[in-house]
Amino acid sequence: MAADGRGPRSTSWTYLLAELSRVAGPAAAGGKAIMGNGASLAAVRGGRCIDTSMGFTPTGGLMMGTRSDDLDPGLLSCLAREGGQSVAELEDLTSRRSGLLGVSETTAGVRVLLARESADARAGE
Secondary structure: OOOOOOOOOOHHHHHHHHHHHHHHOHHHHHOEEEEEOOOOEEEEEOOEEEEEOOOOOOOOOOOOOOOOOOOOHHHHHHHHHHHOOOHHHHHHHHHHOOHHHHHHOOOOOHHHHHHHOOOOHHHHO
16 A cells, blocks of 8 residues: 555556556546566556555566566575575575576577467477
8 A cells, every 4th residue: 555545656666657548548548457577567547557466576476577476475485495596596596597497498588489389388388
């Protein structure tokens, strides 16, 4: 909730709503909308963001190019205990080596994965 009690706010969502209004007309930005780019989603009503998929950190919510999505907290303690990974290594894993990159084992780029889908099984999964 924003400090003024009006719900989650973000300058990027403000920009996207302004662009939606400019491109599709004020009615589109003033109605109900769910917007997202594969990194986060925001529910918008009446031109205002009313909820988002974002968590406490960028690794919460939806899977991104290199960031994991929501994880079971037990996984991190298991990796630390069984794999001997440090907090810094776990942060690197979940923030820079997971997401589309971790799943595909090749790239974090959606366009690249789509282009490779027919020739690379990892790109289509």
